[in-house]
Amino acid sequence: MLTVPDGVEVVANWESARRLDSPPLLILDPVTGFLDQHGIGSGPIAWQRIGDGHSNVTYLIERGDRSVVLRRGPRPPLPKSTHDMVREARIQRILGRHGVPVPEILAVCEDESLLGVPFYVMSRLDGTVITNTIPPHLSPAGQRKATSEAVVDVLVALHSIDVAEGELASLGSPEGYLRRQVERFRGLWEVNTTRSLPAVERVGDWLGRNLPASRTASVVHGDYRMGNLMFAPEAPARVLGVLDWEMATLGDPLADLGYLTATYSEAGSPATPLELTRVTRSPGYLTRRQLAERYRSRTGLDLTALPWYQTLALWKAAIFSEAIYTRWQRGERPHDTSFGPSLETGVPRLLERAGQYAGLTVTTRR
Template identity: 85%
Template structure:
């Protein structure tokens, strides 16, 4: 682990932070003071950045034998209504009381003056996030299948929570969710792109014309994929926690299923930038179709309109990836040497795949 400042990402003191042109992500004396105020550990701290961090940023903090995780948004300026760490922490507190596997929220800082943005501290979990390597304890073929099944079953349980009463009901307004998603992401494209990709408007129009009727209302995670799940460190496959709740709200549960299946890596299918857990291309994991069938058996929902939701998922993904690409082009992601530049071609690939689900393939290539 690091225990010294690392360039402009982490500095030791507020004084050092004030001398920088671009604010750091972590100021060690400020974080130390916050931990002191909440009785978290003692003495000097060590830090390590964890996760892929394409949007929000997460650090493992060790101090005096205690380990916690600090999560914050990227450097300002931030688009309106995004990277709301206070809301994200509140969502996890509420859902944790309903049995949803989430990290324990220990402390929340609403004061943006400390690190430039609000942040929160959560308990560290001893588990495994699956991305580009299969953990040895989940490598046997029966555990690969069990891993895929746990992904579906955890989503089914999340979608089974009653959203009509208690604090859960305050997390959003499910009526009109799908149309609001289309309108919101149209607006995000207009402010976050520097190029002309006609497929964005074409697919957005198609989504609006073919809007399905929502069959149910549920908590919608908004970024539900295997890479946002932490699995127990020993077999059998079991989800310890669902991570990354920034986009969660109340809405149509098939939006989560559409995103899960459309971004899921499967042998024989071309890759997109959103296939962040490549291991499911290996033998033993359920296919996209099998994932959907398992979900349907457990919920009873009609999956006939699933291609619409898969189109929506990849269209939205293309738009938020374009925002990352634009930030990279502006020099706002100085340490990003691979993901940001890859989106020059990655965003059009996402749009082409979205067009395939919508039956608009030829048109999206123009």
């Protein structure tokens, strides 16, 4: 049985929450009432925080014979247009109807008086997320290869969904997607940093001058990597669910492929903070080039401009990682003793790697 420890992250009620300097992330009494309202379990709640937790926050909730997952944004104040839990839940409901493997959305709470932010509750998937260890059932060489192939094949299936009309068309406008990405993230740098890294502007300028022409439009996940996929608990390798749809929209599908390949761990390549599933450095997994070739062979898309999308991916990653680093510096991530401080050098490494994809000489070290 999971336990409920004392601490500022989780409290029993709003009376206890008001005594804290910063708001807690989970308040048990209002969540219990919400679960009662939607007929989800009975009795007291037990909880466990799961996932990376660098952006939105996810909890495994056990209540009676039910196990569900609650997902919410970080502590307020939240930047405009980010951490939209209501939109994220809606996207998954729509994609589930189109055959995309996603958890079932059980209930959505738009009432901020319960936790201070909107949240939603989804089904718990019984599977494995691959990060630093290889699950025994996926360890044989053939299953390592099949795991990499499944990552590509699910992305191909996502990008093959027709987004021209119907409910999917309401998720965003693909026209001008790449330019908006560059302009939006350029603006985010100044409000999320306390230091000067001229490489951000230099790479951003290069991206703006070399925008490729988008050949097609699709659903773009925005954070597509192996660590955001849940695999079945038995062989053969099969994706049970695609997780973390916070940044999903309509746009250029090669943005997802660029992000997947640029953040994918490969033997012999320099490590960056975004290589969150390092097991793919081991023998048997596809290389970045093989991932891209499998995607190309199944979609027919021209990948000549892929380095531009890889540059965009790591440049964006540097900017949102800088926001995490700044929050850590300000004491807003008190329990983060490793990832936050590592970004002092990690963000410059991301920028240097982005420069390499762009063919630029980028120096970030003093």
